[in-house]
Amino acid sequence: MSNVDLGWIERSTCRVLGAVLSVAMIASLVGCGEDTGGRVPVGGTVTLGGEMLDRGTIEFHPVSSGTITGGTIRDGRFDIPATSGALPGKYEVRIFSTDVDAEAVAQEVPEDAPPGPESERRPLQPEKINKRYNIESELTADIPEGGTKELSFDLET
Amino acid sequence: MSKRQKRGFTLVELLVVIAIIGVLVGLLLPAVQAAREAARRMSCGNNLKQIGLAMHNYHDSLGSFPTGTSSCCWGTWLPLILPYMEQGNLSDLYVSWGDSSGPRYSQSPNTNVTTTRLEAFSCPSDLDNSPFSNITNHSYAVNYGNTGYSQQATLNGVTFGGAPFSRHSGKEFGFRDVIDGTSSTLMVAEVRQGQGRDLRGFLWWGDASGFETYLPPNSPLPDRIYSAYYCNEVPNMPCDVSSSTNPTMFASRSLHPGVVQAVNCDGSVQIFSDTIDLNLWRARSTTQGGEVIND
Numbered sequence: 157m158s159n160v161d162l163g164w165i166e167r168s169t170c171r172v173l174g175a176v177l178s179v180a181m182i183a184s185l186v187g188c189g190e191d192t193g194g195r196v197p198v199g200g201t202v203t204l205g206g207e208m209l210d211r212g213t214i215e216f217h218p219v220s221s222g223t224i225t226g227g228t229i230r231d232g233r234f235d236i237p238a239t240s241g242a243l244p245g246k247y248e249v250r251i252f253s254t255d256v257d258a259e260a261v262a263q264e265v266p267e268d269a270p271p272g273p274e275s276e277r278r279p280l281q282p283e284k285i286n287k288r289y290n291i292e293s294e295l296t297a298d299i300p301e302g303g304t305k306e307l308s309f310d311l312e313t
Numbered sequence: 314m315s316k317r318q319k320r321g322f323t324l325v326e327l328l329v330v331i332a333i334i335g336v337l338v339g340l341l342l343p344a345v346q347a348a349r350e351a352a353r354r355m356s357c358g359n360n361l362k363q364i365g366l367a368m369h370n371y372h373d374s375l376g377s378f379p380t381g382t383s384s385c386c387w388g389t390w391l392p393l394i395l396p397y398m399e400q401g402n403l404s405d406l407y408v409s410w411g412d413s414s415g416p417r418y419s420q421s422p423n424t425n426v427t428t429t430r431l432e433a434f435s436c437p438s439d440l441d442n443s444p445f446s447n448i449t450n451h452s453y454a455v456n457y458g459n460t461g462y463s464q465q466a467t468l469n470g471v472t473f474g475g476a477p478f479s480r481h482s483g484k485e486f487g488f489r490d491v492i493d494g495t496s497s498t499l500m501v502a503e504v505r506q507g508q509g510r511d512l513r514g515f516l517w518w519g520d521a522s523g524f525e526t527y528l529p530p531n532s533p534l535p536d537r538i539y540s541a542y543y544c545n546e547v548p549n550m551p552c553d554v555s556s557s558t559n560p561t562m563f564a565s566r567s568l569h570p571g572v573v574q575a576v577n578c579d580g581s582v583q584i585f586s587d588t589i590d591l592n593l594w595r596a597r598s599t600t601q602g603g604e605v606i607n608d
Contacts, residue, residue, distance in 0.1 A: 193588060213534050213553070224591045227533045228551050240533040240587070254556035256541040270419040270445035271512065275385050275520060275539045283558040290558060291469050 195241040198225075198299055200307025201232050202251060204285070208232025209311070212253030212285070216297065219246045229253070235305070242299045249295035251309060254281040285311060350438065354569045357436040357452070357503065358582045364433070364453055364501050365576035367397035377485035378500075381455050381478035382519035383410065386417040389522035390455055390478065391434070392426060398433055411482040418517040419448060427517040434516070438568040442506045442514075444543075450506035450514035454563065456499045457523035459595040459602070461537075461560040469558065471527060471595065474602025477578055478523060488578070491600045495578035499526070499598045502575035505566040511545035511552065512538060513563060520561055526598035528564035530573040531587040536563045 198216065202209040214234050215226035222243045227236040229251070236242070260278065288294050289311050297307055322330075371379055371394050379393035388410035395404035407426045409415025418427050428447040435441055436452035443449050458476030460468035467473065474493075477486050477500055491498050502524050507513035513536060515521040520539065528534055535551035537559050538544055544552035555561040565585075567573045572584050578600075585594065596604035 195588075211553075213559070215534065223588070224529070225533070228535060228553075236533060252556070252558050254554060254559075257554050258541070260540070270448055270515075271385070271518060271520075271539075271543065272417065272419070273385050278539055280560060281554050281556045283556050 192238040192241065194243055195225075195238050196244060196299060196301070196303030197236060197238045197241045197305070198227075198303060198307065199233070199235040199305035200309070202229050202234065202309045202311065203232060204253070204311045205313040206310075209251075209253055211256070212251060214309075215250040215252075216242050216247040216299075217250065217293075218243075219248060219296075238303065241303060244299050244301045244303075247297050247299060248293050249297050249309065250290040250293045251285055251295070251311065252290050253284045255284065257281055286313075350569065353437040354572075354574070357438055357567075357569070358574045358584075360433055360436065361453065361501060361503070361574055361576040361582050362580070363398065364394070365580040365582070367394045368500060369580055370397040372487055377487040378477055380411075380482045380485055381457060381480050382522045383482040384413060384480070385519040386419070387411055387413050387415065388418065389516055389519060391451075391516045391522070395431075398431075400431070400433075403429060419446065424448065436503060436567070439503075439506050439514075440508060440568075442508050442511075444507060444510045444512055444515060448515070448517060450512075451516045452503055452506060452514060453501050454504045454514070454516065454522060454524040454565070455501050456598050457525050458600075459526045459598050461525055461527060461562045462520055462523065463560060465560065468527060468560070474596070474599025474604070476598065477600055480519065486600065491578050493596075493600055493602055493604065493606075496581060497597060497606045498578045498600050499575045500578045502530075502565040503567040503573045504563060505550060505568065507543075507545060507550075507552075508547055509545040510543060511547075511550075512543040513550070513552070513566075521563060523563070524565045525562040526565070526595045527562050529587065529591050529594055530565045530585050530589065531567065531571075532564040534564075535559075536566075537561050 209229055209232055212229040214229055217224050225240055225242045227234050368378055379390040382389040392404055392407040392410060403426055407423055416423050430449050434451035434453055439452045455478040456476055457478060458464055458473055460471055460473045464473055504514050504524055512521050535553040537553055537555040539555050539561055541554040546552050565573045571587050574584050576582050596602055596606055
């Protein structure tokens with residue numbers, strides 16, 4: 157009986173071990189998804205006068221209950237991940253944008269200088285967006301269950 | 314069963330061992346890193362506790378909390394409370410606090426003080442930086458209330474509700490002014506140090522000496538600095554130039570996952586989730602807002 161092939165035991169052990177290990181690996185990945193407390197991702201595009209709004213911020217203010225959320229707009233797009241996203245529901249939307257003060261900076265700031273009193277003399281950069289899109293906003297959005305990447309706001313100058 | 318003598322490990326055995334070790338490391342490494350971060354957070358919270366106690370000692374000695382800042386450049390609360398953090402010798406080197414005819418924070422001899430890295434004001438989770446001329450950034454800022462740095466009476470519908478720190482010397486507040494209750498009013502909170510030439514956490518300078526709760530903790534909306542030159546956006550640290558609708562303001566931020574820490578006016582250190590209701594967060598910063606807080 158010495159020539160009985162016992163290889164099948166080895167093979168099946170391998171298979172079982174392999175299965176156990178792959179289950180363990182997959183199990184270790186479960187729970188890596190973050191708990192977002194019901195918040196969903198919100199994304200979309202913003203145009204101003206027909207052109208993509210290059211730089212700005214967007215805020216979602218809940219109409220009834222919930223908390224304010226928002227994000228930055230870069231090259232016409234905003235993408236708020238679920239971790240800082242919105243609860244599904246109805247929101248008032250506020251969009252702000254201002255030009256970067258590149259010219260003022262080039263004139264005033266010497267290389268490698270910490271700021272001095274000019275910070276208090278500099279007038280604030282003007283808001284580019286009409287107030288009916290921000291502080292007296294007429295914009296609204298419905299965030300559906302599961303979130304959206306397709307919101308679109310077309311603002312007039 | 315065979316003529317060849319089996320010695321050592323087979324390939325399969327080796328693969329199984331490697332896989333098991335891989336799974337164990339995969340499970341343990343995040344846990345170890347999380348434990349390390351928890352320890353750093355605790356150390357960071359201890360710094361806040363010490364700052365809170367220093368504020369109380371300052372109040373005991375002088376009858377009020379220190380001034381938040383003397384205008385932009387002639388000293389902030391930081392040099393004022395150094396004597397209560399066992400840094401009296403360093404504090405003595407700081408000259409002409411509040412005297413706009415004297416040297417600024419960035420001029421000699423005050424640079425002897427402002428180029429110092431103060432461990433008690435550096436959160437271990439944070440990344441230390443010196444944006445200009447070796448003048449240091451730090452990780453804790455005082456509470457300037459619920460609107461902008463200029464403490465505007467209203468900002469986009471938010472009404473200023475008082476703050477424990479002001480931006481003008483000669484105008485100091487004490488426990489008597491914290492009508493909402495010292496345990497429900499923020500005193501000092503974490504901020505993240507800007508990297509490169511980013512001025513967030515530049516506590517020696519007026520604008521960055523405080524934080525405002527107009528923005529939520531670790532806000533996805535940008536902090537506002539008076540010039541975009543001083544913005545250096547890194548992940549979770551958006552930054553933009555101050556505008557007429559969004560004036561200069563700095564949110565409380567930290568590198569702890571999902572939370573920031575703050576010390577209340579009563580000296581208790583508390584952890585706040587990034588997802589705290591913004592109205593509650595704003596109410597927690599006001600001294601005289603009259604809000605009913607139930608958290």
